[in-house]
Amino acid sequence: MSVDQDHVPSPCIRVCWVDPRTGLCAGCLRTLDEIARWGGMSPHARRSLLAELPGRSSRPVG
Numbered sequence: 869m870s871v872d873q874d875h876v877p878s879p880c881i882r883v884c885w886v887d888p889r890t891g892l893c894a895g896c897l898r899t900l901d902e903i904a905r906w907g908g909m910s911p912h913a914r915r916s917l918l919a920e921l922p923g924r925s926s927r928p929v930g
Contacts, residue, residue: 876914897924
């Protein structure tokens, strides 16, 4: 696999606010732990996490 195929861009959109009720960032829908671990995650783990994020936006709040 080439370097370009290994690159998985961060989902960060620079709207950094963590909802205390859900524990998710309002911008990227990741937890603080996921944000902190992103730099050390494998490309496969990053892609897996990215696949989960769309479902998080429809979670009920509260």
